[in-house]
Amino acid sequence: MTSTSRRLPGNRATILDVAAAAGVSRQTVTRAMNDMPGIRQETRERVQELARELGYTPSRFAKGLVQGSRTSVGLSIPDLTNPYYPAFASSVVELATQRGWHVVMDDYGHGGATGVQSVEHLAPQVDAVIGYLGDAEGEAQAVLGRRPLVVLDQMTGSAWGRIRFDYDHAARRALDYLLAAGRRQLVYLDAGKNGLPSGPQLTTGRSADPVDRAVSTRGQAFARAAAAAEIPLTIIMSPESAAGARRATQSVLTDRPGIDAIIAFNDLMAAGALKGVADSGRTVPMDCAVMGMDGIPLGELLSPELTTLSLDLREVGRAAVELLDGLLSGAITPGGQGSELVLCHRLIVRQSA
Amino acid sequence: MTSTSRRLPGNRATILDVAAAAGVSRQTVTRAMNDMPGIRQETRERVQELARELGYTPSRFAKGLVQGSRTSVGLSIPDLTNPYYPAFASSVVELATQRGWHVVMDDYGHGGATGVQSVEHLAPQVDAVIGYLGDAEGEAQAVLGRRPLVVLDQMTGSAWGRIRFDYDHAARRALDYLLAAGRRQLVYLDAGKNGLPSGPQLTTGRSADPVDRAVSTRGQAFARAAAAAEIPLTIIMSPESAAGARRATQSVLTDRPGIDAIIAFNDLMAAGALKGVADSGRTVPMDCAVMGMDGIPLGELLSPELTTLSLDLREVGRAAVELLDGLLSGAITPGGQGSELVLCHRLIVRQSA
DNA sequence: CTGAAAGCGCTAACAC
DNA sequence: GTGTTAGCGCTTTCAG
Numbered sequence: 070m071t072s073t074s075r076r077l078p079g080n081r082a083t084i085l086d087v088a089a090a091a092g093v094s095r096q097t098v099t100r101a102m103n104d105m106p107g108i109r110q111e112t113r114e115r116v117q118e119l120a121r122e123l124g125y126t127p128s129r130f131a132k133g134l135v136q137g138s139r140t141s142v143g144l145s146i147p148d149l150t151n152p153y154y155p156a157f158a159s160s161v162v163e164l165a166t167q168r169g170w171h172v173v174m175d176d177y178g179h180g181g182a183t184g185v186q187s188v189e190h191l192a193p194q195v196d197a198v199i200g201y202l203g204d205a206e207g208e209a210q211a212v213l214g215r216r217p218l219v220v221l222d223q224m225t226g227s228a229w230g231r232i233r234f235d236y237d238h239a240a241r242r243a244l245d246y247l248l249a250a251g252r253r254q255l256v257y258l259d260a261g262k263n264g265l266p267s268g269p270q271l272t273t274g275r276s277a278d279p280v281d282r283a284v285s286t287r288g289q290a291f292a293r294a295a296a297a298a299e300i301p302l303t304i305i306m307s308p309e310s311a312a313g314a315r316r317a318t319q320s321v322l323t324d325r326p327g328i329d330a331i332i333a334f335n336d337l338m339a340a341g342a343l344k345g346v347a348d349s350g351r352t353v354p355m356d357c358a359v360m361g362m363d364g365i366p367l368g369e370l371l372s373p374e375l376t377t378l379s380l381d382l383r384e385v386g387r388a389a390v391e392l393l394d395g396l397l398s399g400a401i402t403p404g405g406q407g408s409e410l411v412l413c414h415r416l417i418v419r420q421s422a
Numbered sequence: 423m424t425s426t427s428r429r430l431p432g433n434r435a436t437i438l439d440v441a442a443a444a445g446v447s448r449q450t451v452t453r454a455m456n457d458m459p460g461i462r463q464e465t466r467e468r469v470q471e472l473a474r475e476l477g478y479t480p481s482r483f484a485k486g487l488v489q490g491s492r493t494s495v496g497l498s499i500p501d502l503t504n505p506y507y508p509a510f511a512s513s514v515v516e517l518a519t520q521r522g523w524h525v526v527m528d529d530y531g532h533g534g535a536t537g538v539q540s541v542e543h544l545a546p547q548v549d550a551v552i553g554y555l556g557d558a559e560g561e562a563q564a565v566l567g568r569r570p571l572v573v574l575d576q577m578t579g580s581a582w583g584r585i586r587f588d589y590d591h592a593a594r595r596a597l598d599y600l601l602a603a604g605r606r607q608l609v610y611l612d613a614g615k616n617g618l619p620s621g622p623q624l625t626t627g628r629s630a631d632p633v634d635r636a637v638s639t640r641g642q643a644f645a646r647a648a649a650a651a652e653i654p655l656t657i658i659m660s661p662e663s664a665a666g667a668r669r670a671t672q673s674v675l676t677d678r679p680g681i682d683a684i685i686a687f688n689d690l691m692a693a694g695a696l697k698g699v700a701d702s703g704r705t706v707p708m709d710c711a712v713m714g715m716d717g718i719p720l721g722e723l724l725s726p727e728l729t730t731l732s733l734d735l736r737e738v739g740r741a742a743v744e745l746l747d748g749l750l751s752g753a754i755t756p757g758g759q760g761s762e763l764v765l766c767h768r769l770i771v772r773q774s775a
Numbered sequence: 776c777t778g779a780a781a782g783c784g785c786t787a788a789c790a791c
Numbered sequence: 792g793t794g795t796t797a798g799c800g801c802t803t804t805c806a807g
Contacts (some may be wrong), residue, residue: 083784094794099786107792124568129546130486134799149515157506162502162529171547174527176515193482194524215477218790311723340723370664371695372725436800446776452802460776482802487783
């Protein structure tokens with residue numbers, strides 16, 4: 070039996086085991102392990118060697134308890150599979166790391182979990198949460214108690230920090246551009262549950278009639294903008310995926326051959342729409358323009374390259390981290406100055422529109 | 423001064439503060455907070471109310487110390503910006519969550535950090551690490567001591583668990599396919615530092631001459647396969663990005679107009695190569711085939727859709743998590759049965775080759 | 776139903 | 792240089 074196989078997996082060695090093995094006090098072990106002064110080099114090395122043999126690893130809990138550890142922030146994300154989120158996460162992780170924070174990631178979309186459940190999962194482990202929680206029914210801030218929560222793209226709820234996007238601005242920019250380019254038969258390809266192949270269609274415009282509840286916040290902004298511009302806008306629903314968008318696009322193009330512009334809920338769906346338009350034998354942008362929303366790098370790789378309402382995800386990540394930083398330090402108070410930010414999309418014209 | 427503003431941000435309320443405020447013992451507070459039996463409903467509610475007002479949150483360190491918390495695993499990733507990694511991470515997070523594990527994510531690519539540094543960063547916070555560490559010079563397993571490390575795509579080092587990819591197999595499959603399709607002038611577009619616009623080129627094949635050190639593991643596998651098939655293969659280097667690959671492709675196509683197939687280091691670079699070929703006025707796949715490697719969803723969104731050596735990232739994630747699970751439970755021992763897995767790529771023929 | 780005591784593993788402060 | 796003491800905030804065990 071070697072010294073390394075002495076203990077069972079669950080039975081981790083403690084500082085006392087090392088101290089006993091080395092015939093020193095636990096304090097000496099601490100000094101050796103943390104490269105602290107006031108210990109003879111020889112002792113230090115002997116203790117470190119023993120620690121390694123015993124497989125000793127300081128308990129992060131005991132250490133955290135006595136030292137107060139680095140702050141760790143939870144990052145709650147609905148779907149890492151949509152390139153939007155990793156791009157955002159990448160930025161958050163980078164900036165958090167710069168501040169010495171740890172990031173605990175939760176991708177909650179898989180098991181059909183909700184944003185609030187994700188926060189509940191993260192809560193015991195973190196000092197704060199940044200997240201895209203969806204339109205949470207539950208109260209995520211309450212779960213966190215006194216620890217700050219920064220939510221993105223959410224209107225309701227009582228999160229301490231909030232980052233919103235000005236979809237009305239984006240919709241106006243998009244419509245202005247498309248209209249100026251002579252587009253007249255516009256479709257908004259929305260993300261939603263009831264996305265049957267020939268799903269529900271809903272036309273608005275030339276009036277300020279309230280839009281169907283199923284329509285997303287983004288879709289509603291476009292409906293408002295269309296109404297204001299007095300042009301009709303057909304809203305169709307599809308699952309939030311490229312494949313879903315492709316099918317929905319094929320189907321709407323069959324139903325309404327005159328369509329000359331499609332605005333998609335996000336870039337991923339726009340990529341699907343691009344395919345769908347091509348499937349129908351049409352050319353983008355000549356026969357039909359396609360516009361995305363998000364500004365993820367993917368857009369530049371498509372052919373034709375995607376015209377999109379871009380968000381600069383590095384800036385969004387920076388905004389979230391800085392807002393959280395302010396909340397954590399007390400420089401920003403919940404509901405106070407700077408606790409709510411509104412970011413605007415920028416229209417990036419490439420080839421697809 | 424309200425009761426909620428009583429304490430400073432750093433000065434978190436402890437269980438004793440709540441107990442004092444409620445006029446009960448700390449044990450009663452514990453019972454109230456954790457929904458344990460043996461407490462009157464009225465007392466429970468009163469304590470919970472007070473706790474909320476004081477912004478009391480149980481210290482995760484104290485709790486972990488006494489209870490031994492959920493295992494938390496570090497996920498070390500070089501670059502969330504390459505869609506390959508989030509696809510992998512997504513799978514790992516999902517499966518880890520199913521097991522009740524937490525995932526601490528570290529995207530170490532930004533600040534020019536190395537994989538070993540990433541592990542050092544993660545180490546105080548986690549019970550194990552899964553990671554793409556690159557070809558680490560340092561010894562990451564040593565940093566973790568007795569806690570398991572599972573590395574992917576790494577030949578050297580003494581990680582307890584290892585998942586490798588059979589690049590020789592992949593290279594043979596690719597070359598067989600391309601050769602059968604009549605391709606004769608092949609280029610391997612490798613990822614590497616010295617990727618000048620008209621960077622170093624290196625031709626191999628018809629002999630088993632050892633390949634330049636700068637060439638990646640993947641590139642070397644292709645060089646071996648080309649030598650075995652006795653066909654020449656030109657290896658060029660480019661930065662590991664779509665933009666870099668695009669430039670490198672343009673430049674090699676100018677230098678060597680006869681090229682009829684490009685195999686890229688990964689799908690992201692293949693996307694760039696697609697653009698580069700188009701830039702040069704050629705058509706894919708007629709004039710020049712393009713083949714990627716990874717099998718990320720992006721490939722299906724490109725035009726033409728990318729033919730690629732695909733890996734099924736959900737399976738890779740599953741393999742990593744299951745290997746770690748075995749290591750954690752002792753079912754798999756370092757260096758023993760099942761501690762090293764080799765996964766094979768599958769050729770997915772779409773449109774680009 | 777509630778309280779008091781003990782101790783998780785570690786480090787800070789002070790002895791020796 | 793090294794050891795001793797105290798205590799971080801919580802839950803477990805055992806008394807009341």
